[in-house]
Amino acid sequence: MSLRHALLGLLAQGPASGYDLTRAFAGDDGGIGQYAWQAGHSRIYPELGKMADAGLVVVDETGPRGRKSYALTDEGRTELRRWMLHRPERTTVRDETVLRMFLVQSLEPDDARRLLEGIAEHCAAELAKLRSVMDEVDAEHDPHEPVPFGRLAGEYGLRQYEAVHGWALWSLERLGATVPG
Amino acid sequence: MSLRHALLGLLAQGPASGYDLTRAFAGDDGGIGQYAWQAGHSRIYPELGKMADAGLVVVDETGPRGRKSYALTDEGRTELRRWMLHRPERTTVRDETVLRMFLVQSLEPDDARRLLEGIAEHCAAELAKLRSVMDEVDAEHDPHEPVPFGRLAGEYGLRQYEAVHGWALWSLERLGATVPG
DNA sequence: AGGAACATGTAACAAGTTACATGATTCA
DNA sequence: TGAATCATGTAACTTGTTACATGTTCCT
Numbered sequence: 212m213s214l215r216h217a218l219l220g221l222l223a224q225g226p227a228s229g230y231d232l233t234r235a236f237a238g239d240d241g242g243i244g245q246y247a248w249q250a251g252h253s254r255i256y257p258e259l260g261k262m263a264d265a266g267l268v269v270v271d272e273t274g275p276r277g278r279k280s281y282a283l284t285d286e287g288r289t290e291l292r293r294w295m296l297h298r299p300e301r302t303t304v305r306d307e308t309v310l311r312m313f314l315v316q317s318l319e320p321d322d323a324r325r326l327l328e329g330i331a332e333h334c335a336a337e338l339a340k341l342r343s344v345m346d347e348v349d350a351e352h353d354p355h356e357p358v359p360f361g362r363l364a365g366e367y368g369l370r371q372y373e374a375v376h377g378w379a380l381w382s383l384e385r386l387g388a389t390v391p392g
Numbered sequence: 393m394s395l396r397h398a399l400l401g402l403l404a405q406g407p408a409s410g411y412d413l414t415r416a417f418a419g420d421d422g423g424i425g426q427y428a429w430q431a432g433h434s435r436i437y438p439e440l441g442k443m444a445d446a447g448l449v450v451v452d453e454t455g456p457r458g459r460k461s462y463a464l465t466d467e468g469r470t471e472l473r474r475w476m477l478h479r480p481e482r483t484t485v486r487d488e489t490v491l492r493m494f495l496v497q498s499l500e501p502d503d504a505r506r507l508l509e510g511i512a513e514h515c516a517a518e519l520a521k522l523r524s525v526m527d528e529v530d531a532e533h534d535p536h537e538p539v540p541f542g543r544l545a546g547e548y549g550l551r552q553y554e555a556v557h558g559w560a561l562w563s564l565e566r567l568g569a570t571v572p573g
Numbered sequence: 574a575g576g577a578a579c580a581t582g583t584a585a586c587a588a589g590t591t592a593c594a595t596g597a598t599t600c601a
Numbered sequence: 602t603g604a605a606t607c608a609t610g611t612a613a614c615t616t617g618t619t620a621c622a623t624g625t626t627c628c629t
Contacts, residue, residue, distance in 0.1 A: 213488050214588080220495030230608050239482075247491040249484070254589060256610060276597045276608045295492060295499055296507060298514075301420075303430070305617090307394050307483035310428040311476060313545045314401030318476055326477060333479075363563045364494045367556075374555035375548075382544045395616080411580050435617060437582060457580045457625045486589090 213303060214258055217248050219267065219283065219291040224360055226271050226282040229256045241341055241368050242361075262287070312375075315382065323386055327379045334376035341368055394484060395439055398429045400448065400464065400472040405541055407452050407463040410437045422522055422549055423542075443468070493556075496563065504567055508560045515557035522549050 221227065221235055221243070233252040236244040244250070259281055262268045267287035272280040283291070312330075315323050345365045352359055402408065402416055402424070414433040417425040425431070440462055443449045448468035453461040464472070493511075496504050526546045533540055 212588085213486075213491055217491055217495070220491075220498045223495070223498035228608075229610095233608095243491070243494050244485075246485060247487055247494045249486065249589080251590065252609080253591080253611080256608095274608090275599095277610095278608060291495075291498060292503060295495060296503060298510065299488075302488035303486055304425075304427060304488070305394075305430065305484055305486040306428055307480075307485070309548070310394055310398055310401075310424070312548050313424050313428045314398070314404070314472075314476060315544055316539065316541050317401045317404035317472060322473060322477060329479065358497065358566045360497050363496055363559075363566065366562060366566075367490070367493050367559050370555040370559045371552075374551040378544075378548050378551045381547060381551075385539050385544065385547075393616085409580075410582095414580095430617080432618065433581075434583080434619080437580095455580090456627095458582095459580060 213248060214250050214254060215262060215267075216291060216294045217243060217250070218255070218258060218262065219287050219294075222268060222281060222283045223288065223291060226280045228274075228278050228280050229259055230278070232259075241344070241365060243364075246364075246368060246371070312378075320386055324383060327383045327386070331376055331379035331383070334372045334379065338369065338372040338376065341365065341372065345369060394429060395431050395435060396443060396448075397472060397475045398424060398431070399436070399439060399443065400468050400475075403449060403462060403464045404469065404472060407461045409455075409459050409461050410440050411459070413440075422525070422546060424545075427545075427549060427552070493559075501567055505564060508564045508567070512557055512560040512564070515553045515560065519550065519553040519557065522546065522553065526550060 217236075218232060221232055227235075229252060233250075233255050235242060236248070236250045236255070238244060259268065263270065263281070265286075266284060267290055268281045269284055270279045271282035274280065311326070315326060318326065345362070348359055348362055348365065352362075398417075399413060402413055408416075410433060414431075414436050416423060417429070417431045417436070419425060440449065444451065444462070446467075447465060448471055449462045450465055451460045452463035455461065492507070496507060499507065526543070529540060529543055529546065533543075
């Protein structure tokens, strides 16, 4: 039931509507939906309803066009904290990109090389993009204030891309050793 | 439909039964199920059935206890290759661990620190374990032969743990700056 | 003989995606 | 006034998990 906790975590930042939360998931902007968890509005609205029934959130404000803004309750905050600090022995993982990495060796060497080169290029490009965004965030940020929300996640993304980039290059070398020329 | 492709990828290594494939997913041994994709036998058996209907695999051998060994067909290999080399713009991602990382900043600083310390320790421990396994693999491997299956995935795991470890330490420093003492 | 591991399957439930459906407000 | 965006919801379908169910072979 991680969608519930994702929503609790986002609401911990401040009240938001289902529509706001849907955008937080949808972004191609290095947000939660790109790296951590995906959800569409058709799951988010019913889940918010159930969470309200369970007392984890309340509608704190209604706006135009039927907008309902949800806020965390103390119960919700407690549940979020419990989930964050409790490490389950086995967690949900479903990652198509990593799956491709696992299966690189099922391809013929030429195909594998092509795939790895594509991955390396893609990572380099994304890395450059994300790095410039993060540099900007850091430049605008007063070092005496708390880290801006999302900065830690951004750093994770950065290091993630670096790791995959390095891995692709390492793999190309390893594969290359078997086919001289 | 990534389960299908995960199965095709595993079968590219050689024929296997549903039971064999189930173990490949289930392992806590740094296998596909720990990092890339999870599946239980109750999904695997029906999927193998459908794949056989679609001509992607065939039962190449039957054994004791009703064992059915599946092998890739040419069609299956073509479909696997198509999927591997075709980069979709948006891929499935669902990762509870990364979700926690995204939400670290929803915790109070003390809790966040505790969580990050736990992550750093956990990564260091897993890294050490995996490194010794990979060192062993490398020691037993003739450098003139192709890279052993799983070695690239193992390297990915290694670099992944290193990245997360580094990230946790960096984040601790960043958080620490806001709360002196 | 009896337990562990091998081996396959189905059913009920939970979670997520895509498509369908509707309506209000804002802005040019 | 018309298009874009805001805003919420449901229904049908797909995918995955947990629980139920059964039978065989190997090893001690």
